Amino acid sequence: MGRWEPDARGRLRAAAIELFSERGFDQTTVADIAERAGVTERTFFRHFADKREVLFEGSQVLQATVIEAIASAEPGTPPIETVAAAMQAGAGLLQGNRDYSRLRATAIAANPSLHERELLKLGRLAAAAAEALRDRGVAEPAASLAAQTGVTLFSVGFEKWLTDGAVDDFALHIRESLAELKALTGDA
Amino acid sequence: MGRWEPDARGRLRAAAIELFSERGFDQTTVADIAERAGVTERTFFRHFADKREVLFEGSQVLQATVIEAIASAEPGTPPIETVAAAMQAGAGLLQGNRDYSRLRATAIAANPSLHERELLKLGRLAAAAAEALRDRGVAEPAASLAAQTGVTLFSVGFEKWLTDGAVDDFALHIRESLAELKALTGDA
Structure with a gap:
């Protein structure tokens, strides 16, 4: 994890579950999750293979x-x-x-x-x-x-x-x- | 069922399971199953939505x-x-x-x-x-x-x-x- 991303993983997880609840899983993109967590999509993919992986x-x-x-x-x-x-x-x-x-x-x-x-x-x-x-x-x-x-x-x-x-x-x-x-x- | 297809469904089921065993599920096509059962692909689709449906x-x-x-x-x-x-x-x-x-x-x-x-x-x-x-x-x-x-x-x-x-x-x-x-x- 980079020095400018304290607990990026935890924030991505929280952002994902919030968005899945608000919009549904299918209507949520990785870009949405990264934006909500305040990180880049690239950071998302450093932590998770895809949005489903966040849940499992x-x-x-x-x-x-x-x-x-x-x-x-x-x-x-x-x-x-x-x-x-x-x-x-x-x-x-x-x-x-x-x-x-x-x-x-x-x-x-x-x-x-x-x-x-x-x-x-x-x-x-x-x-x-x-x-x-x-x-x-x-x-x-x-x-x-x-x-x-x-x-x-x-x-x-x-x-x-x-x-x-x-x-x-x-x-x-x-x-x-x-x-x-x-x-x-x-x-x- | 047409008059020329006595128990086409049963024969399709038997043909499918034989082929899945011989070649594997992914390597078996609907055309293969129909051919083995001696019916047309169209007959297959009158009985099953797809090859997976045969198993379920x-x-x-x-x-x-x-x-x-x-x-x-x-x-x-x-x-x-x-x-x-x-x-x-x-x-x-x-x-x-x-x-x-x-x-x-x-x-x-x-x-x-x-x-x-x-x-x-x-x-x-x-x-x-x-x-x-x-x-x-x-x-x-x-x-x-x-x-x-x-x-x-x-x-x-x-x-x-x-x-x-x-x-x-x-x-x-x-x-x-x-x-x-x-x-x-x-x-x-």
């Missing part, structure tokens, strides 16, 4: 965090607990950015191709989590069941986090979703 | 079957059982077509944009199932948790069905996946 830059870090948490879980931890804790670790990355997350979710819901990409990222997260569980000796289908359930807890917990006016704690909403799932699958 | 024509029927099964479940059935039974009803649509399903899965796994579309269809199925549960009075987040878990059971059961050399019963694999999930989420 966190996916890789999220996946790495989840995988790392699974790999380093205490030996003997049940797979579902391992995955839930890993998703809570992932949630920590978004904690403190609820307003941004809400705007991002709105932009994605409004655009089918963004929605498709989001589902693909979550599908990849589930596949990577299943692989990390298999690396710990969890057999199939338990590894895939636990991993996909983890993504369910993440996405349902995310929705609860965004819509709950009172409790701004993403990880807690994941934990509560697991409790609710246990109640749903338990023999009543 | 069943999605709408699957979703309708699942929604109908949820809507007509016995009152008082627990949400997770409602959804699992609905996914078993959906599995019935594919039963008897394991070889086709296997080729289709291989074609989709080999192509990122097809994979993306498959995940989108499954995401929509989960959203529709959640809505059908809410229509029965199931509150959130239980409705979304149960619906997404149902899609997990469907996809894990599907994988078990394709890879299990012995038991060619998709619905049974869904039922077994539910039992396994209950074991995973139960207090051990």
Whole structure:
């Protein structure tokens, strides 16, 4: 980053999400984003491959965090607990950015191709989590069941986090979703 | 359908999946598919909007079957059982077509944009199932948790069905996946 662009990346991210909210994703150009952030288009492209990348830059870090948490879980931890804790670790990355997350979710819901990409990222997260569980000796289908359930807890917990006016704690909403799932699958 | 095209649709479907397996999806044209099926390109387009549609024509029927099964479940059935039974009803649509399903899965796994579309269809199925549960009075987040878990059971059961050399019963694999999930989420 040049000396005249303190936190250009953060300003570009904020400008992009504002513009997507105001005008819609398709109606926003990279030039618009750069202008709003007070930088050149060239600076934009030093940070992001395209405007879609602004919305998905966190996916890789999220996946790495989840995988790392699974790999380093205490030996003997049940797979579902391992995955839930890993998703809570992932949630920590978004904690403190609820307003941004809400705007991002709105932009994605409004655009089918963004929605498709989001589902693909979550599908990849589930596949990577299943692989990390298999690396710990969890057999199939338990590894895939636990991993996909983890993504369910993440996405349902995310929705609860965004819509709950009172409790701004993403990880807690994941934990509560697991409790609710246990109640749903338990023999009543 | 014209009188000289008995089951043109079925032959087009079989020809397409053969060619996708042999050459890959991107390397197969509509002209290739029509030729292999012994019909004109015009006939192809009377049945399918494009070659991708051949692989996804069943999605709408699957979703309708699942929604109908949820809507007509016995009152008082627990949400997770409602959804699992609905996914078993959906599995019935594919039963008897394991070889086709296997080729289709291989074609989709080999192509990122097809994979993306498959995940989108499954995401929509989960959203529709959640809505059908809410229509029965199931509150959130239980409705979304149960619906997404149902899609997990469907996809894990599907994988078990394709890879299990012995038991060619998709619905049974869904039922077994539910039992396994209950074991995973139960207090051990």
